[in-house]
Amino acid sequence: MRLFQNSGLYPSYLAHLNQLAAEASSFEERRRIFLDDRFGALHFLKPVLDQAPEAFFTNGDDETLQRYWAREQGLPGKPTLEVILLAQIEHHRTEVFYNLDPVRYPSAFVGKLPGCVRKTFCWRAAPSGNADLTAYGAVLGNFPSILESWRQRGCRAELFFPALDPLMDEYGHGERTIDVLFVGGYSRHHTARAKTLEQVARSADTRRIVYCLDASRLTKLSESAIGAWLPLQRHRRPDSIVKIAKPPVFGRQFYELIGSSKIVLNGAINMAGTDRGNMRCFEAMGCGALLVSDAGGYPDGMEPGLTIETYASPQAATEIVSRCLQDWPKSAEMAGRGRSRVREAYSKASQWKRFGDLAARV
Incomplete structure (x- = not known):
């Protein structure tokens, strides 16, 4: 199977990548640095991580990366990112296209794919406005309620899961010096999560609690000296949060942080009803921390x-x-049990087998 996997980058991660790859000057070198950092690796299929010759990977929204490829292949002028992505697919002679960024590249893009492409899949586990994904062979995701919403919009939808990054086995075998870790977004859109984070943060005087938060521009402005004079009160975070807030972390740095934490706090953002199992759950358990998350399925x-x-x-x-930290030996046993269970259930080999089965019947 000649597999092409396309992904995308968060703006805050792109700034991090640009620092990591500051000395890179080619497509291969920048892509290698990205893949080695492991950001998003739970979604990357086994042939991509194994660097199999029949698999091709790119971040179609990374303009620096894509223009390296276009220049190296001699594409004339300044082609759009869509044109570059289509040229890569044709050059690779792709048979199966798996897109992790389908809102950017929806059905209209699928209609432009070269004739070598036989099967198309996309991952989408979040509400997506009016995005049209009906041209894809199947929309994949791990939230049943969201999959059903895609079916109601005329898409074929199939259950599919992230898989633990094998490199996670290297982390979390030393002392866990952080009591509670949270990594993620904090904004007025995360109402239930924000209340939980604020409540837990109040115990920071007696516990080592670390929050690595990806704050919005308005939040950053509202908490600045100038922002104190502006009508931005609703964007300001509570003092208990501000006192312990640190910048976001990604990739291997994130693995290291989880591996140094006893508990990873998680909370859904009301996008999938009572369905649970966002990426943080797999990441926390995969690096051996105890997952403490909101109730649901x-x-x-x-x-x-x-x-x-x-x-x-x-x-x-x-x-x-508080209870888990007070009886940490018992909680550590639970965390270890969880790590073993998800390692068995969500391996890269089983993910790839499931993908191959889907490709055979969709």
């Missing part, structure tokens, strides 16, 4: 009271965190 291997702990309210989250 979790995938296999994530069982409340056995491999994870769940809370039903911000106050309950604080109580559970």
